[in-house]
Amino acid sequence: MIKPVAYRRKMEGKSNAHLITFDDGRDYVVKYFRPGFEKTLPNEWISYCLGRYLGLPIPVAKIVKIPQEFSSQIPDLPPLKDDSYQFASLFIPNCLDGHQVTDVESITNPSTLASIILFDYWLGNTDRTRKNILLEEKGADSYQLWTIDHAEVFSTYNWEMPDLDSLPERVMKSAAHQLMARFIRNEEDFHASLEIIQTIPILLIEEIVALIPDDWNVTAEERKGIVTVLLRRRDKILPKLMGSFLKKVYRPLHQKNDNS
Numbered sequence: 058m059i060k061p062v063a064y065r066r067k068m069e070g071k072s073n074a075h076l077i078t079f080d081d082g083r084d085y086v087v088k089y090f091r092p093g094f095e096k097t098l099p100n101e102w103i104s105y106c107l108g109r110y111l112g113l114p115i116p117v118a119k120i121v122k123i124p125q126e127f128s129s130q131i132p133d134l135p136p137l138k139d140d141s142y143q144f145a146s147l148f149i150p151n152c153l154d155g156h157q158v159t160d161v162e163s164i165t166n167p168s169t170l171a172s173i174i175l176f177d178y179w180l181g182n183t184d185r186t187r188k189n190i191l192l193e194e195k196g197a198d199s200y201q202l203w204t205i206d207h208a209e210v211f212s213t214y215n216w217e218m219p220d221l222d223s224l225p226e227r228v229m230k231s232a233a234h235q236l237m238a239r240f241i242r243n244e245e246d247f248h249a250s251l252e253i254i255q256t257i258p259i260l261l262i263e264e265i266v267a268l269i270p271d272d273w274n275v276t277a278e279e280r281k282g283i284v285t286v287l288l289r290r291r292d293k294i295l296p297k298l299m300g301s302f303l304k305k306v307y308r309p310l311h312q313k314n315d316n317s
Contacts, residue, residue: 059119059145061087061127072097072208075131076148079121085145087121088208089134090273095215097208099269101144103283104207106265108176111253114169114203118146120270142270149203151194155187155233162198163240170237171246172253173204177234178298179254179291181224184209187233202237211286218279221286226294228301238307247299247307254291262287 065076065084073091078084090098101118108115123143128134164170177185184206192200208214212224241247266280275283 059121061121061123064127064131067132070206072206072214073133077123077145079145084148084150085119085121086148087123087143087145089123089128089137089143090141093215094208095274096211097214098142098144098273099275100210100214101146101207102269103265104176104180104182104210105144105146107180107257107262108204108207110257110261111172111176111250112169113173113176114166114201116147116149116203116205118144120268121145141272146205149191149193152191152203153194155190155192155236158192158200160198161192161200161236163196163200164237165195165199165201167240167242168246170202170241172250173202174234174237174302175247175250175254175295175299177210177231178229178302179287179295180207180210181212181290182207182210183212183225183229185229185231185233187236190233190236211283218282221282224286224290226298228298228305234302235306235310238310241307244303244307247303251295251299254295257291259284259288 059079059081061077062080063078065078068074068076068086072088073094074086074088076084077087088097088101102120105115105118120142123137123141125137128137176182189204189206191203191205193203195201212220263284266283269275269280
């Protein structure tokens with residue numbers, strides 16, 4: 058397991074994230090457990106594992122132990138258990154978020170975009186804003202898109218069991234999704250992505266949830282609830298949401314572009 062060697066700075070946002078260099082020589086964005094944001098780390102872990110399985114452009118991440126001696130040097134951190142587990146995501150340098158880029162002429166990884174959109178709908182990610190995508194410049198007005206910050210899947214960073222039964226089942230207003238939809242040329246990309254999501258082995262989903270560290274305080278009932286809602290949404294809810302997105306967002310957007 059990699060170990061922290063140098064603290065760099067606090068990141069923007071409300072997720073209590075800090076940039077830390079580890080002994081593999083790379084910088085990671087580390088999210089710490091924070092009262093009031095109790096489900097941030099489980100949400101990030103589940104999203105990372107499922108996202109990587111689907112081939113989403115999501116930075117490599119790890120569960121890491123941060124010694125209390127190291128964490129005590131970080132401003133604004135509450136006291137933590139020694140060697141407690143935190144979530145570390147590889148820092149991608151030289152990127153801008155979606156708010157900082159006004160003109161995107163080309164996305165270099167368009168084959169992943171439909172999967173990102175369906176993934177957000179599957180997990181009930183209500184926080185896919187332009188600030189939660191990264192654009193890495195590859196040429197003049199050409200960018201590779203990265204998807205980050207999944208703290209608010211299952212609708213919130215502090216969900217409880219009843220919340221899992223009331224996740225959104227409607228088309229979300231998301232400028233980031235609209236940006237991505239512009240570069241999806243074939244509607245079939247959505248159907249292919251849905252098929253992959255629906256064939257993820259149940260055993261894999263159960264294993265990902267089982268690997269959530271005990272000190273993240275996710276109960277056995279909540280772990281079972283996560284698996285149940287993921288299976289129900291992918292089989293019953295996601296196909297309907299995909300159809301609504303295609304009808305209300307994707308097709309009108311492309312008809313408008315075709316006529317311009």
